[in-house]
Amino acid sequence: MITRSYMALVLQIYMPMNGKITTSIASILRGAVLLLLAVSAISLLSADAVKGQAHEEPQTSKSVETDKMIARFEGRVKEYAVLRERLEDKLPKLPKESTPEQIKAHKTAFEELVRSARPTAQQGDLFTPDIAGYIRATIRNTFKGRKLQELREEIMEAETEGVTLRVNYTYPESKELTQIPPTLLLKLPQLPKQVKYRFVGSHMLLVDRENGLIVDYMLNALP
């Protein structure tokens, strides 16, 4: 675009002059103007290219730094998983053929234990800004155009209205669990089986699959 504008400008200046001014001063002047314009165009194009790079989100193609960032995130989630496993071990083991009463009692007791063990937990403990940026970029790069529109519609249609976004709050049982597209799951950092990603509106949550607690959340994960 910029190249085309400069070419047009150069032609506008050059063409009327051609054949009308014949003095050597005029030639020198014309050459100087052309040189100036060419230098300006090159410098502007270079600046534009640099600016473009600076605007790019964190790369989803993994670099060593990205790998380290993901590993740190996975480590934080694993730390949570280890803690909640240790706490769950304090409870009577839930049989594989439980009654609804046993399931309810186990869930409630488990919730309380974990909540008490993480009283100061807050938003951003696990979803630090770097990993949140990476996840946003991954979603943006995985879903574009019509696919992104469809994903947005599906997530927004889900019955998740009224879910309180707050760490240590329970994800309500009456609310829908939005499906995370498998193609996205394969690109996101892998979580231990005890913790799952979940969308609520455009926000992304980490939810404990047994006790239902919101472990952490990040806002505006979905573009």
Add this chain to the structure above:
Amino acid sequence: MKRIVTSVLMMAALLFGGFVDLNHAQTPSATGSKVGSSASSPLKLSLPVVEGSVRFAVIGDTGTGTDKQKQLADWMIRYKQAYPFEFVLMMGDNLYGGESPQDFKMKFEDVYKVLLDDNVKFYATLGNHDDANQRFYEYFNMNGEEYYVFKKGNVSFYSLNSNYMDKRQLKWMEEQFAKDTSEWKICFFHHPPYSSGGKHGSAEELRKVVEPIFLKYGVSVVFAGHEHFYERIKPQKGIYYFISGAGGKLREGDVREGSPLTEKAFDKDMSFMLIEIADDEMHFQVISRTGETVDSGVIFNRRKGAMKAAA
């Protein structure tokens, strides 16, 4: 002996106000044919009832506890007299709106009490309205797992968790399929890879990751729910896909007319499926809340056919 059994069955059927078509007058067709449209809805079984066959029912999106869910369950109970199915596959959304003990009772146990008392086993999968803790529920037979496999005769049934198809689950699937020598591999999960539904439609992102695995390991049939209607999809790359998601809810008129995917669909009322697998044939019959048979037919295990040909 046969006469005695026949008499008992006839008596039982009469007590339930219908009759059992013991001669199977309606022969299943290869493409599926509509049979039984009487308003009084006598039982018209379209399944061959072969000795030693694998017999089961399929229901999906059941967990409402409404009168209509119960009315459909009543037809399951009636049909069980003529077709003694051993177990039921549940396509997810087993409980809507809550997971309290009362929800389990009202939306499942009370509705299917007769079947439960008759030792019919229910094998569930998780839908987008189901808490993962359902996998511990005694009557869902999930063995504490979000995804699991069980065998009946020459058939392996894979219950998958389509809410969360991550690397771990995909790896598990590959490992299980690789060592599975069953003649039939059947998968069931909530979100349909192919669907003509107006509200949801095909779960394309799911399909991208599971279909190549199904093809690689010779999965023959897939059952799903999520859409609140019945649909039999035209075979896709040799795999038969069924949607049975109108066990407790109905999205009337949601099947897109003229959809190139549809072999047969029914979105006028709720429905369930009866299935019989005998050797390399899978017979199916779909019954509505008013007792009408809205689809039936037989499909063949291509994988086994190919194996036979090779031998």
